[in-house]
Amino acid sequence: MIRVSVLGAGGRMGTEVVRALKDAQDMQTALLLGPDDDPAAINPSNTDVAVDFTSPDAVLGNTLALIGQGVHTVIGTTGWTKERLDQVRQALDGHPGLSVFIAPNFAISAVLADRFAAMAARYFESAEVVELHHPDKVDAPSGTALGTASAIAEARRQAGMGPMPDATQQPDPSRGRVVDGVHVHAVRLRGLNAHEEILMGNPGEQLTIRADSFERVSFMPGVLLAVRRAGSIPGLTVGLDHYLF
Ligand SMILES: NC(=O)C1=CN([C@@H]2O[C@H](COP(=O)(O)OP(=O)(O)OC[C@H]3O[C@@H](n4cnc5c(N)ncnc54)[C@H](O)[C@@H]3O)[C@@H](O)[C@H]2O)C=CC1
């Protein structure tokens, strides 16, 4: 049995993870932590893998604490930057064999949409990303959209493509956040869960790639896969694609 502790266990995703763990034959829940609990309560004597679905403010501190405790960690929480990821890598240097796995999105639809976008990017002059979420989400744009934009930008760079056409004369918030040259727009709307649309255009044609997570259960197969694979790739790994393709 894999003993799994959950940080953010009382939240929207945490609640769903706890439910999924109960249904998984090869896993058992260990500690369930909320915002007032000390992540250092989690250690190898009670936990094989810790899962974090907390908040962008809390996740780095939790991760460093869990590395210090020598516990493999699976993270769905957003709010990662290059600098924060570097801090995690540095902390892991002192813990050979330990793994930290971060996925901006655990849903297969979103992971595939990302991959398709990267494949298609070199064939289109223009690309923009629109992410649409429930209005209780605290961060914008979504971690998924930031990753998608970077993947598109990287594919365009590799193909030797220049900037996208855009005659807008003054920078304006209505054009969204520019991530690595790719415009990212965020919609917050009651009734939505987690959705992303990638728009690509050429003269006379358009490709739209869309992923919809209607319910949080869509993330659970990915979370359980990452828990089962914890420790299989030592160090820091970002993206469920590492386990899928
Ligand atoms: N990677 C993925 O597939 C997905 C990622 N997310 C991300 O997961 C994160 C959580 O999302 P939700 O569950 O919707 O948020 P939420 O606000 O419903 O839940 C977060 C929970 O964490 C708790 N918390 C805050 N700080 C804590 C700390 N230091 N220690 C322990 N618990 C703490 C809060 O009290 C709350 O119960 C967000 O960053 C969101 O973007 C959400 C859905 C899917």
Ligand SMILES: O=C(O)C1=N[C@H](C(=O)O)C[C@H](O)C1
């Ligand atoms: O907060 C959410 O709900 C989600 N957050 C993640 C993100 O920011 O990309 C993943 C998914 O979009 C749901």
